[in-house]
Amino acid sequence: MQGPGRIAPGLLTDAQRPLGFRFDRQLMQGMAGDTLASALLANGRRLVGRSFKYHRPRGIVTAGPEEPCALVDVIGADGREPNHLATTLTLYQGLVAESQNRWPSLGFDVMALNDLIARFLPAGFYYKTFMTPGWAWERLYEPLIRRAAGLGRLDAMVGEQAAPAETVHDHADVLVVGAGVAGLTAAHRLGASGLRVLLVDQDAVLGGGALLDARWTDWRETTCSALIGLGKVRCLPRTTVLGAYGHGVFGALETLAGAEAAGLGGLRERLRIIRARRVIFATGALERLIAFPGNDLPGVMLAGAALGYLRRYGVAVGRQPAFFLNTDQAYEAVFALAAAGIERAGVIDVRSGSLAAQRARALGIDVHEGAVVEAVMGRGGVASVRVANRDGSHRREFEADCLLMSGGYCPTTALASQLGAALKWQQAIAAFTPDLSPTIGRVAGAARGVFGLAAAARNGEAAARVIAAELGHAALAAGLDLALPPDPQATPIGALWEVRARGKAFVDLQNDVTAADVRLAQREGYEHVEHMKRYTTHGMATDQGRIGGLVGSAVLAQARGLALSEVGQPKPRPYSQPVPFAALAGGEVRQHLKPKRRVPLHDWHEAAGAAFVATGLWMRPLVYSQQSGWEAVLREARAVRRSVGITDVSTLGKIDVQGADAAKFLDFIYANTFSTLAVARSRYGIMLREDGMVLDDGTTSRLAHHHFLVTTTTANAAVVLEHMEFHLQAVCPQFDVLLSDVGDQWAQFAIAGPRSREVVAAVVADLDLSSEAFPFMAAGAATIAGVAGRVFRISFSGELAYELAVPGRHGLKVWLAVLEAGRPFGIEPYGLDALNTLRIEKGHVTGAEINGNTSAADLGFQRLPKQQGDFIGRALSQRAGLCAPDRLQLVGVRPLDRARRLRNGAHLVAPKARTTSLGYVTSSTPSVELPGWVGLALLAGGRQRYGERLLASSPIHHESTEIEIVSPHMIDPENVRVRA
């Protein structure tokens, strides 16, 4: 036996496997199968933390994920992680945990001063206290409050292997949430009837309440064995359903057991996204607290938790427990501890004459009937309790080292509520139960207020039978025919929410919310339960107020003079328990954070020393050099201007448009006309959004009478396809048009420069490339280096240029052939930076100018939209505001001092009005054709300002450069070169 609290063998613990661990640097010993909480209790540890606001000493209150107080930091190889629940944290050898929210030590916490000045710190105090001066909130008050508040300390988890997690998608006919008696029965019956069943439970072992009653051991073991034998049932222990999202979708968090985690590289969590046709919520009921002065003192805990620690871990939570109860069910803890030989200080039963009290008396246990606990006394832990009759008479006090309370049981309704289930008040159990739509599933067992294990089993079976029938599996297989241990007869609950006496009576132990706070909220007008919740923060902590939520509502109801059923409970939302971000991210981290799209020649570019840049998801060669600076870029661009270069433009979007109405559809999609385009010709086009702004630009080629190929910018390929698909399906459904994304099919290369014709002619066998036969904007099929492909005479660089398109898997062959053919001319591959230099010199726009705020006229395309016929964006592009002469218009800019550089984003200002921005530089580059830098800019009334001198001001660089405004077409404005 490890520790003074360990008095018996536990159901889950293995005495043969001791485990050493540290808590607040103190070395202790537990057993395999322990949680940190059970091990601490076994070692006699009662004080485990400090409360959130008042820094009051706190102990362990529950034995499960509903725990409000026992939150600890865990210090592992990857750093410190806060807010682990000691009640669910599986003990392992070498575990190092520390208490939270205290300084300098858990025993002596300076901030406990807050408790002494608590009368000045009621709920919402900082809303009222820190009103003035206004500037101080963000700079002073909030930082101080945030520093004082909060639980635990977070270390940055940046290790390569930190917190690996994964996502798994599951499907089932029926999801059964909760593997207590009702859930186990339902899962078995459904599985036996041939349905696919997923049974999940937050506990490490299946059984729920059956684990706490020795009479049910045989039933539990037999049923679990039978489930394993049913191939149709998958059981997932340690799995908590976090949220129910409708349409049969649920999110669940599985915490991996040590052995499995070790086998999967330390994987800790698995986020399961479950899709099921029906659900059975067999989520049980949670014991609730009673609000009385001192109900947060270490040693005050739920009676059911004490029973759990005894049965599961063989741990007695105290040597002289007192009990404060109002149901017969809670007496199970009394009887169990008595059977284990623990001396009782006495039972305080709110009721009189209950059957359970009679049984207790028969065992020689003192029962104070019709009584309540008015106060709990002790420093750092329970030492005695003061009891009085319910009318306040006959006060007495007796010694006890812990107080085990039970205010009744609340069916777990959160998940059903998330699916829209209305909550119905059940007077018999003094709690709400959910009314779930049968089309979603059923609620079974204690979750629907059916208390008693045998009753729950029968209820689970009934739910399974109905669902099986609904899913067409009416022939339910026979049950296991196991005898169900009978439920003892019980006296009804004597509802008690609060004992009003001097002292703080907490309704929310994690957020330090008292019954008085709830009444204050009501007095200040926050009467609705949702308003009270937000004013007081009741139920807003990580435990979501699960053991005190209804108690807060009851206090509010009493304050408002309403029935509790009228006040209700706050609406629960996902997640039902805290979830690590790592679990939500799953495997989509690091190299899998987002996809990389690679062109067919990616490896060639890489081998050629290209630096890559992400354009959307695409990886594009930026420059064929790993050196920073402009030298390599200008070398590449210069090759194009002076001889020939080749660049990979495979990333451009390519949309195949076919059908009898293809031309008509393109006329509608584009601002300009395509129905007049001749076969084997290309045309530049712009398409507008519905609001009249430019969406995208590119060339479209007519390959046959009813067959077009649309090219889009790299970044907008998916947007344009979606835009076209939407208008085809929603606006022009009568059109006979087929749209196909062929972007990945084609590798496409631009060969540009005055020598490009000679290079292309060397690799294209069956096409006359003379200007007469194949003029600017011509398009045609050709055999390129032996590969069937297409040739387009289009130019983005402003030079004579061709684009060659071949199926991607033959791209390398063609690329190498072009390089070989261009070798005598000094051909250079050029990247995106050089392409940018070339297009800026030429005045061609890209995403920097087509930025969602520019109209066709802004970009100099005022004569491009057609005059006749409708097209997307036509009406709104004619708004007065979009035609105003003072709009930002595309211009070219050049520094007057050719040695000065330009900055993208620099504001254009008049020398005498430097604080008034007239526009800004969109793109800039050193020029290979002109001396110094050149840039494009959007300038108010820009086309009327050619020749003006302004300043390009970049305050973040402390630069101001005198510039002149010029035409954006800074080289070859007559387009002589491209037509050469």
Add this chain to the structure above:
Amino acid sequence: MPGKAAGLRLETSASDIIEIAALRGRARDLDRIALGHGVQLPPLGRALVATDHLTLCVRPERWLVLTPPASAGASAAVWQAVCAGLGAVLDLSSGLSALELAGPDAREVLVRSCRIDLDPQAFPVGAACATIMAQVPVTLVALASGVLLLTPASTARHFHQWLVSTSRCLGFVPPSHPDDATVSGDEPS
């Protein structure tokens, strides 16, 4: 080059792929013509395997036809002639990459990203669907030998790396992509 590991086999599958899309109201004619040329076009969500080709349908009135590799565009050219006036025929041999994941553990890998129910009861041999996996579009076909996966060529390496990485995490350890020298280096040790 196939690579084998316990419970899992991942192979790249070189195929010519064409897409046949029916023009308005011509799906039945297209179906009949294709059948006359020995190719049965399956209904939506299904795939048919013949000795020399595989056809599948995951978009209404659009079919993919996979055949053994031939010269570039040859298969498309044949079908363009066959389907003239009835539909559009596009060569996607370079646009899509095909992988086959086989073995008893294949499903364990795929459920790490695939939202489609891959249980044999719900996704039997001959079923086909299109979905998103590892953030990229993927078409899945249930074959007797495993699952055929089609993904855009530009994201094929990303998807392959995801399959390899996920398989490694599960202890299946398939070999690296024959075209992908970086797979091993990209993985956490």
